[in-house]
Amino acid sequence: xxLPVERLKLFFKINFFITSLFFxxxxxxxxxxxxxxxxxxAAVSTAALxxxxxxxxLRPFFRFYRVVLPLMTALFIVTNYLLLFxxxxxxxxxxxxxxxxxxxxxxxxxxxxxxVGYGPPLVTALYFTxxxxxxxxLIRFIKRHDEQLFSWNRLFNKTVLPAVIALFxxxxxxxxxxxxxxxxxxxxxxxxxxxxxxFTFARFASRYLGIEKVERKTTDIATRKDAKVHYPLEPxxxxxxxxxxIFIFGSDAVRTDMITQExxxxxxxxxxxxxxxxGVITGGNCTRFGLFSFFYxxxxxxxxxxxxxxxxxVLFDVLKRLQYQIGIFYSTDTRWPEFRQTIFYDVKxxxxxxxxxxxxxxxxxxxxxxxxxxxxxxxxxxxxSFVFLDAPHGRSYPQEAAIFQPDGGGRTNYTTASAKDRxxxxxxxxxxIHYDDALLGKMLDKLKRxxxxxxxxxxxxxxxxxxxxxxxxxxxxNAFDKExxxxxxxxxxxxxxxxxxxxxxxxxxxxPSLLKYLGVRNALSTFSNAQNMFSKSYHRTFxxxxxxxxxxxxxxxxxxxxxxxxxxxxxxxVYKTDDYSRVYHPKGDISKIILEVLNENRKFIQ
Numbered sequence: 001x002x003l004p005v006e007r008l009k010l011f012f013k014i015n016f017f018i019t020s021l022f023f024x025x026x027x028x029x030x031x032x033x034x035x036x037x038x039x040x041x042a043a044v045s046t047a048a049l050x051x052x053x054x055x056x057x058l059r060p061f062f063r064f065y066r067v068v069l070p071l072m073t074a075l076f077i078v079t080n081y082l083l084l085f086x087x088x089x090x091x092x093x094x095x096x097x098x099x100x101x102x103x104x105x106x107x108x109x110x111x112x113x114x115x116v117g118y119g120p121p122l123v124t125a126l127y128f129t130x131x132x133x134x135x136x137x138l139i140r141f142i143k144r145h146d147e148q149l150f151s152w153n154r155l156f157n158k159t160v161l162p163a164v165i166a167l168f169x170x171x172x173x174x175x176x177x178x179x180x181x182x183x184x185x186x187x188x189x190x191x192x193x194x195x196x197x198x199f200t201f202a203r204f205a206s207r208y209l210g211i212e213k214v215e216r217k218t219t220d221i222a223t224r225k226d227a228k229v230h231y232p233l234e235p236x237x238x239x240x241x242x243x244x245x246i247f248i249f250g251s252d253a254v255r256t257d258m259i260t261q262e263x264x265x266x267x268x269x270x271x272x273x274x275x276x277x278x279g280v281i282t283g284g285n286c287t288r289f290g291l292f293s294f295f296y297x298x299x300x301x302x303x304x305x306x307x308x309x310x311x312x313x314v315l316f317d318v319l320k321r322l323q324y325q326i327g328i329f330y331s332t333d334t335r336w337p338e339f340r341q342t343i344f345y346d347v348k349x350x351x352x353x354x355x356x357x358x359x360x361x362x363x364x365x366x367x368x369x370x371x372x373x374x375x376x377x378x379x380x381x382x383x384x385s386f387v388f389l390d391a392p393h394g395r396s397y398p399q400e401a402a403i404f405q406p407d408g409g410g411r412t413n414y415t416t417a418s419a420k421d422r423x424x425x426x427x428x429x430x431x432x433i434h435y436d437d438a439l440l441g442k443m444l445d446k447l448k449r450x451x452x453x454x455x456x457x458x459x460x461x462x463x464x465x466x467x468x469x470x471x472x473x474x475x476x477x478n479a480f481d482k483e484x485x486x487x488x489x490x491x492x493x494x495x496x497x498x499x500x501x502x503x504x505x506x507x508x509x510x511x512p513s514l515l516k517y518l519g520v521r522n523a524l525s526t527f528s529n530a531q532n533m534f535s536k537s538y539h540r541t542f543x544x545x546x547x548x549x550x551x552x553x554x555x556x557x558x559x560x561x562x563x564x565x566x567x568x569x570x571x572x573x574v575y576k577t578d579d580y581s582r583v584y585h586p587k588g589d590i591s592k593i594i595l596e597v598l599n600e601n602r603k604f605i606q
Contacts, residue, residue: 004065006149007142008072012055013156014138015076020047022083029090029192032185039189041171046196048164050079073139077131084127086194088415094478095549096194123415172199229309231604232527236314241519243322243382244494245456249443250386251436252287252393253476255465256280256486258433266441267460267490271500274458274492277533280505281543281554282464282487286477287393288337289546290463290487290507295343297512297528300546301601307338312346314527315511318520324384325377326350329370331362331390359396360435363389367439371446379450387443389436392466395428397435404430419469426468455494457514461507462488471580480552480559481580485545493517493534504556506543509533529600542593544600553593558586560594 023043030039054075061068086097142149178186179200190196254264256278261268283293289300296302296313319326330353334340340348352369355362370387377383391397395412402410408424410431417425440460447453467473467483476484489507492498512530524530531538545552553560554577561573574583 003146003149005062006153007146008062008065008068009153010142010149010156011069011072011138012051012058013153013160014142015072015080015135016047016051018134019051019076019080019083020044022080022087023047023193025087026090026192026194030189032189035186035189038171038174038186039193041167042175042190042196043193044164045168045171046193048168049197050195069139073135077128077135080131081128083194085124090192090194092414092417092474094473123413175199176201228606229305229311229604230606231306231311232314232522233604234522234526236318236527237521238318238321239519239521241322243324243518245383245452246324246385246459246514247383247443247447247452247456248386248459248461249440250291250388250461250463251433251440251488252388252390252463253429253466254392254433254436254462254488255483256488258430259488259490263430263434264437264440266437266444270440270444270458270460270492271490271498273498274490275496275498276500277489277491277505278500278502280487280489280507281485281545282462283506283508283544284546285464285480285484286547287463289548291337291339291388292342293546294461294463294507295511297508297510297524297530298604299508299529299544299551299597299601301551302604303342305605307342310341310345313343313511314520315515316344316346318515318518319382319384320346322382322518324382327370327373327377327383327385328352329366329373329385329387331355331359331366331388359390359394360398360401360432363391363436363439367442370443374446374450379452383452389439391432391436392429395425395432397428397431401435402431403434407431417474419472422468425474429466429468456492457494457517458492459510460488460490461510477547479580480545480550480554480561481575482577485552485554491533504540504543504554505533505538506530506540508544509538509540525603529603542590542597544597553590553597555590555593557588558583558590560586560590 020043023046024040027036027039027043058068058072058075061071082097090096145152175186175190176199179198190198258264259267259271259276282290283298284290284300284303289303292298292303292306293300295315296306298306316326326347328334328344328347328351330339330351333354334344334351340351344351352366352373355365355369357365366387366389370385373385374383395410397410399410404427406424407427408421410428412425412428444453444458447456447458464476465482465484465486466476467479467481470483471479471481473479473481473484478484487507489505489510491510508528509530510533512524512528513533513535515527516524516532517534524532529544531540542553542555545554549563551562553562557577559575559577559580561575574586575581576583
């Protein structure tokens with residue numbers, strides 16, 4: 001008996017058991033317990049498939065015991081740690097490690113926006129230490145039982161291995177059959193399992209068995225990432241115009257119902273002089289897509305193609321032609337999201353960003369920079385500024401601003417946050433918004449003191465909303481309920497009477513409408529997916545909202561969610577727009593709306 005090889009075999013098998021337990025842990029996120037007869041084998045078979053890959057890669061090197069043992073140890077520690085990280089990620093945001101998460105981790109500029117504090121890194125270090133200690137203990141344990149290695153390995157091969165193979169084969173065949181039947185209960189039940197690999201045989205069954213797959217309604221309303229941009233469709237023409245000052249103030253993650261006298265007194269006072277679009281839907285339920293769609297007047301799926309093409313919006317081309325003094329004030333680093341390569345590509349030299357300190361300190365510094373910048377401008381010439389504050393995104397504020405209590409000391413442990421913490425988390429959110437509202441009040445007062453307020457276009461907006469477990473989700477970018485999609489939009493136009501509009505609106509519509517207001521003669525359809533929200537006939541029957549992997553069509557009654565993933569096989573999910581409850585048989589036909597959105601999403605690409 002080759003003891004070193006037998007040790008490695010047993011070490012490998014014990015770690016398979018440990019990793020299988022991690023995979024099984026994800027099943028607590030599947031509310032359909034009646035599918036456990038399938039999901040338990042699915043979780044185990046996914047772990048088995050992963051370890052089969054490891055075995056194929058490592059087995060040829062088993063004879064090099066001193067080299068392969070440290071490699072195996074490191075591999076198992078990293079595997080189980082990543083599964084634990086993915087567990088916490090899925091628990092809060094309902095998605096697994098993906099391109100978006102990797103984008104955050106490997107983008108240094110992202111850490112301006114993502115403030116996690118000291119808790120998660122300490123927990124991370126603790127778990128990593130525990131995993132390392134467990135693996136080292138296992139190695140010593142196995143060495144102390146050399147005389148039993150062969151019998152233990154043989155027992156595993158005779159009992160556990162056949163059972164795992166049987167589970168694997170049964171689970172894959174069963175999934176394939178349920179896919180043929182379009183059984184969504186089974187097909188959706190594997191969503192919580194990371195790395196799950198579906199097995200389908202629809203083409204084989206159709207060709208050789210004469211069994212046809214039940215068709216499910218699927219729609220891909222995404223835009224190819226490598227598509228060539230053709231935007232605008234024709235040269236922009238500007239008629240006779242008298243440029244007015246334009247000031248757009250934004251604050252991250254502020255949903256409409258936060259604009260109250262108690263939480264946002266400055267913005268509430270401003271809204272009395274303006275048009276308050278209370279029913280506005282953001283173009284994206286995260287910053288990247290929300291701001292992109294706002295500035296371009298385009299649906300969120302265009303982001304990828306425009307990033308690839310490094311194509312800025314029509315807005316700044318028009319402002320330059322009208323000789324505006326332009327200032328972009330952004331609390332965090334505009335390299336992440338990649339706004340220097342998209343929205344602000346043509347005005348990169350006008351950007352003031354990447355402030356020091358915590359988000360609330362960044363916002364305070366940014367406000368002072370803007371106030372100073374206003375003093376330096378020629379007020380007799382047209383001015384455009386965009387100011388974007390960040391504190392609500394990370395619920396950041398100074399201790400003296402903690403007026404809503406209890407707030408848990410202003411700290412959030414993302415690894416344990418749950419619905420039971422909602423009150424404290426929500427108070428943190430309100431405190432941060434209230435703090436930023438005071439800064440916005442300073443800037444609005446500056447416009448009044450300089451005589452700019454009455455003769456300017458002034459806007460308060462936000463990129464997306466924020467959820468606090470109202471529908472089982474936390475933060476944003478993980479659902480299309482009203483808490484995440486009903487962002488803020490308040491617009492004051494010189495000489496226009498204030499009013500409140502409750503009907504459905506889209507943030508996509510504002511910038512194109514502004515361009516028409518400035519004298520752009522082109523039809524909106526030549527450079528946007530927008531409607532003119534300043535028109536008396538403005539009326540939307542639907543709005544779109546998107547993120548990395550999904551897009552939604554939101555109507556007053558229903559919210560239809562579509563996947564961008566090429567391997568996504570689930571049918572369109574439908575929810576009630578009002579309470580985001582799942583609907584399986586919606587009334588009416590939205591095929592015409594889907595066709596319209598498909599055409600919108602292909603208009604500006606080749």
